[in-house]
Amino acid sequence: MLRFLTGGESHGPSLSAIIEGLPANLPIDLDAINKQLKRRQGGYGRGARQQIESDTVEILSGVRYGRTMGGPITLLVRNRDWENWRERMSITPVENPDPPVTRPRPGHADFAGMLKYHSNDLRTILERSSARNTAALVALGAICRALLDVAGIEVLSHVVAIGGIHAHFSPPIDYHAIAARAEESPVRCADPEAEAQMIAAIDKCMQEGSRDTLGGIFEVVALNCPPGLGSFVHWDRKLDSRLTAAVMSIQAIKGVEIGMGFGVAEVPGSKVHDELFFQQSAGFLRGTNNAGGIEGGMTNGEPVVVRAAMKPLSTLPTPLASVDMQTHQPVKAHFERSDVCAVPAAATIGEAMVALTLADALLEKFGGDSVEEFEHNLHGYLDAIRARGWQPHHAS
Numbered sequence: 001m002l003r004f005l006t007g008g009e010s011h012g013p014s015l016s017a018i019i020e021g022l023p024a025n026l027p028i029d030l031d032a033i034n035k036q037l038k039r040r041q042g043g044y045g046r047g048a049r050q051q052i053e054s055d056t057v058e059i060l061s062g063v064r065y066g067r068t069m070g071g072p073i074t075l076l077v078r079n080r081d082w083e084n085w086r087e088r089m090s091i092t093p094v095e096n097p098d099p100p101v102t103r104p105r106p107g108h109a110d111f112a113g114m115l116k117y118h119s120n121d122l123r124t125i126l127e128r129s130s131a132r133n134t135a136a137l138v139a140l141g142a143i144c145r146a147l148l149d150v151a152g153i154e155v156l157s158h159v160v161a162i163g164g165i166h167a168h169f170s171p172p173i174d175y176h177a178i179a180a181r182a183e184e185s186p187v188r189c190a191d192p193e194a195e196a197q198m199i200a201a202i203d204k205c206m207q208e209g210s211r212d213t214l215g216g217i218f219e220v221v222a223l224n225c226p227p228g229l230g231s232f233v234h235w236d237r238k239l240d241s242r243l244t245a246a247v248m249s250i251q252a253i254k255g256v257e258i259g260m261g262f263g264v265a266e267v268p269g270s271k272v273h274d275e276l277f278f279q280q281s282a283g284f285l286r287g288t289n290n291a292g293g294i295e296g297g298m299t300n301g302e303p304v305v306v307r308a309a310m311k312p313l314s315t316l317p318t319p320l321a322s323v324d325m326q327t328h329q330p331v332k333a334h335f336e337r338s339d340v341c342a343v344p345a346a347a348t349i350g351e352a353m354v355a356l357t358l359a360d361a362l363l364e365k366f367g368g369d370s371v372e373e374f375e376h377n378l379h380g381y382l383d384a385i386r387a388r389g390w391q392p393h394h395a396s
Ligand SMILES: Cc1cc2nc3c(=O)[nH]c(=O)nc-3n(C[C@H](O)[C@H](O)[C@H](O)COP(=O)(O)O)c2cc1C
Pocket: 047, 107, 108, 109, 129, 130, 131, 134, 250, 251, 252, 253, 311, 313, 314, 315, 316, 337, 338, 339, 340, 342, 345, 346, 349
């Protein structure tokens, strides 16, 4: 069983994470983790904070000579901005504390958090509710990718919509090509026409007089998952419920769908279900992948396709109506600084959450205290299903 926890505040000294349950001898590449952290910081529309931060990981336990040792792995990502917040984030009481921030931002965790944690200062709420913590999750996801690599699984993403502007792709869909093109795009969108319009829409939201924020949709795809990860036997073993919960846990994500998603409700079954074929040379084949690679809570061998809708960020430069939590007077919500659009960053975080979920599902099915044992179990299973006609298709 894979277990992980993160700690840390947005403007505290650092973020930290512990992950436990990964097998020994898994290769861990610091550059590969840092590459993912850099991807998360990128994307057109991010605010001034990303110019302060330059995220890199430090590994404090669980790895020796570039390989896991089988024990808990402890990670640290420092917050550079902490230097500017030392006094305001002091762990010990200070003589002149910062005045409390009392004007909750509609849409953020401020209002419910202040009531729930009996706080008169929304700063104590935003520090942990902030998506800064996703840097720790992306570092964890990067470690899990090492296990996915052993199984040949790739996790990719791209942005499919920002501010109501949608990318269009004509079949056949080549996920490698889409992800490679998205990697070059400032908004991580592989459709050049939509990309230009998305950039223009973000620019508009940065201009005086029309300042605002934008949400959107990203898609995460996991290629080469063996059939049979997850299970239908209990609600909490179903892979679709685990993937959607993991992606929904990302700040500002308000909808998650797998494959055709909500579209399945609109058309008859004959237009939804992916017909099954068999060819001696290729094994089992599907004509379509409306199920998004999951049937009955299990991977079916097709690409796993997860899409998520992100709301526009709630720290608005032209703040919305709020109420001062001390005086109960009508006020404008608190504003310091904010991202305008973080959908490209959220796509990277979505990949990390999918990688964490798939690593957990792989370990549940194949187990093993060492990578060698894990591989032995994995190959034993793959040989067994190959004997029944299954073949990997290494779908693009
Ligand atoms: C990568 C990323 C960056 C974010 N940046 C901001 C931001 O700059 N300003 C903001 O108000 N919300 C931002 N958010 C969203 C808030 O963290 C989120 O809306 C808030 O915690 C409330 O949670 P909820 O939207 O899930 O209900 C960001 C989210 C992500 C994933």
